[in-house]
Amino acid sequence: MEAETLALAQEIDFSMWALFARATFIVKLVMLMLTVASFWSWSIIIQKIISYRKARKEGEVFDQRFWSGEPLDGLFDEIGPDPDGQSEHIFAAGMTEWRRSHRNDGGMIAGAAARIDRSMDVAIAKEAEELQSGLSVLATVGSTAPFVGLFGTVWGIMHAFINIAEQQNTSLAVVAPGIAEALLATALGLLAAIPAVIFYNKLSADSDRIVAGYEAFADEFSTILSRQLDS
Template identity: 80%
Template sequence: MEADTLALAQGIDFSLWGLFARATILVKLVMIMLIVASFWSWAIIVRKLISFRAARSEAARFDERFWSGEPLDELFDEIGPEPRGSAEKIFAAGMTEWRRSHRDDGRLIAGATARIDRSMDVAINKEADELQKSLSILATIGSTAPFIGLFGTVMGIMNAFIEIAEQQNTSLAVVAPGIAEALLATGLGLLAAIPAVIYYNKLSADSDRIISGYEAFSDEFATILSRQLDS
């Protein structure tokens, strides 16, 4: 009997594809969902890492130009009406409102400082929304994938017990395949969730640092314009 059981167990395919192929339709759907979620999260992670790196580089280049001593009006004219980088857009928003606040006689319209601050704040909020876009998807995958995998595991184990009852056999050769299929769903859930949680925390922190840099620049720029107003 033990020899027959061992021979039966050795004939079972315990590869990942074999476990997936033997799973029920519902468990297969759960596994496919988790695989798709994993690829989706990695696509977001790679895209965000690239875009955040580009944002930091662009901000550093613009900061160097801004503090180079070049007149702000000339810098604004060089950037043009449609700036590409985030830091340039914030600067352009402030300079645009600065020029609009001048009357024909050269004097400033009352409340110019407040309007310039609001214009730059709006530009910062737009860039912040773009930076944080899709991060909520990572958070959702990180929080729900383990439970989806657990659901697949529960269904797989339930099907394994049903098979045991039908065959009236509790040997390892009967129990092991069903349990292995069920645990594969949990493994896929963790595989999708762990990177999503780790990179959500990292990307959120990176986003906050980049936005803080934009806010610091906005404050410095507003201070420079305020000095010109006072003079």
């Protein structure tokens, strides 16, 4: 009898697709949700890695141009008031307010330094929001996916025990498929959550470093303009 049970168990297909196909509707729905969440997370991760690399490269190139000794007015005329680069956008915001603060007689309108700082702060806030967009999705997937997978596992195991009770058979051939299908939901939950948590922490740190670089540049640029205001 034991040999016959083992033979029946060996005939059962335990491939991923077979486990999904045999699962109940609720467990299938959980698996599909976790699969979609995993692909969504990876799409955000890849997009952010590319955009952060581009932002760092653009920042390095602009820093070289900014500190090359080229006149700031000439640099601003070259890149325009609405450039594509993030660092250029912060610089353009400051220069735009700088020019608007000049009176017709060549003097400066009172409070120019504060307005320039606020203009660059607003530009930095917009860039930071764009850099951090999508990271909340990774945080949500990382925190909820294991529990969603656990729900699918609990539901699948409950259904497996119901089958055992209905068939009044506790053999391996009856128990193993239901348990395997249920545990697949937890595995998918972890598969979605682990990369999401790892890359959320990494990308958040990268975003903070990039924004800190923008803030440092804005402070340096504001200092340069303040010297010109004082002179």
